[in-house]
Amino acid sequence: MEINKSVCVVGLGYIGLPTAALLANRGFKVHGVDVDKHAVNTINEGKIHIVEPELDTFVNSAVNSGMLTANLEPTAADIFLVAVPTPFHHDQLNQVTNSPVPNLDYVISATRAIAPHIKPGNLVLLESTSPVGTTQMMADELEKAGVDLSSIHVAHSPERVLPGHIMRELIENDRVVGGINESSTLAAAEFYRSFVQGEVLETNAKTAEMAKLTENAFRDVNIAFANELSMLSDEMEIDVYELIKLANHHPRVNILQPGCGVGGHCISVDPWFIVNSGNGKAKMVEQARRTNDYKSDWVIEKVKNAALQFENKQGRPPKVACMGLAFKPDIDDLRESPALRITTALNKILDVVAVEPNVEKVNGLKLVDEDTAKTADILVYLVAHKQFKTHVAHDLTIDFAGLFK
Incomplete structure (x- = not known):
């Protein structure tokens, strides 16, 4: 050409x-x-x-x-x-x-x-x-x-x-x-x-249209398996990261890492296009989408419970710092971000500040620097940004990003 x-x-x-x-x-x-x-x-x-x-x-x-x-x-x-x-x-x-x-x-x-x-x-x-x-x-x-x-x-x-x-x-x-x-x-x-x-x-x-949807639905299904494992492991008091590491020693097993949900304008969106066209026949694709969306709700409940326990013990509500708002590490993209959804929901019921190194402001949220965030009572890690990898976890750190494993 x-x-x-x-x-x-x-x-x-x-x-x-x-x-x-x-x-x-x-x-x-x-x-x-x-x-x-x-x-x-x-x-x-x-x-x-x-x-x-x-x-x-x-x-x-x-x-x-x-x-x-x-x-x-x-x-x-x-x-x-x-x-x-x-x-x-x-x-x-x-x-x-x-x-x-x-x-x-x-x-x-x-x-x-x-x-x-x-x-x-x-x-x-x-x-x-x-x-x-x-x-x-x-x-x-x-x-x-x-x-x-x-x-x-x-x-x-x-x-x-x-x-x-x-x-x-x-x-x-x-x-x-x-x-x-x-x-x-x-x-x-x-x-x-x-x-x-x-x-x-x-x-x-x-076929070209369906190929892209298929690629992202495949990834969504595999992430849903990891996220479901994380929720089951939590209930059984099993370290999901250790579990996945051990299972992945099988020569034909490669389980992905769980997170706080799935975001971005691809994996969290494209499978729904298949579900919408499938009219009830894309059952696995649909369930994976719902599992990954539910993981964010599950995270919100875990943080709410931790906040309630803190208040019962200390006699005051905690300050909560949510670490990361982008849909994946080291980018500024907030589209369909589960971390943003979680933080926004928690901000309505708790005293919340947020840290997002790649964004200057987010409507409705109070953004602070990392040092300020570390003074919060509960630190909730939602995205594994490179800036967070030098942080040290304490007793009231809740890690949904796998940073401290």
Whole structure:
């Protein structure tokens, strides 16, 4: 593929901005689009509005070279890449499974926004993790807007990167690419092979969509097993970390580590897309999701009980410090974070302060530094941030992050 092509990236968040910056540094002329004016202005200054290692260098270089600009509106391009959120309708539940219903409003809005700028020969890509059928829905929306589908290519390629390693994994990881027809698949594969070092695997759009959901559901199920073990072990007065370490000595066993739940916009969200489409048939996937969500409720109850015991013994309510709010260690991403949910719930009933080294403020919570937090009566470790690994546990330390094992 010619590198001197132009790309319009819609959505400049945790996936869109790194992708836009990478492409701009690889010779593509990139026009980034976001509805957040602050994000647009920040990027045009050569700065970043999210935390991700190496991203600042990529963005600064791309903007200073003139290869990356950000705007509130899309423009004409050779390639359109949509990387917008795919959350849930929080006021809707699937009547069969009583599970969340995917909200594709952002995808629809982005599709309608780029439709007037699309011309024959263009490639339209959806990178947002989506329910099966979303890529075809995009194509249908474009057709409704007057776009001749026979003259363009439409495909899906879900991102498969780990926060904290995005810039490297965008290049190194294998990619799954699936179009609404064979020519779309081939066009999309050619584009990704121009900058991806990993293998580009060709399939159809529905299978590509399901592949990403399957990957995250697999991980969710395995984490649910570890989290269920942790709750059972607590009841049986067994050290779950020792238990897992011993069990993992079996040559064909590799149990993951438990935590306070599962967060992020992938593992905690994507399995529900399968459950919603399965209409009652995705039983294991659904139970894993409910187990991991319940783990956060279980953690809240454990802290409440510890606080009650303290008050009964000391004659006063304790000050509680919740250590970590991000959904995983060493990032600033609070999306679907169980640690944030736990801390917010505890803050409503207890005297709570919070420590999150990667975030400056969180609405509704009092953030303090580590030294201040250590003066609290009860320390609740929810995320294994690197800053916490030098801490020393005391009698009223509750460790849900496995830091002191």
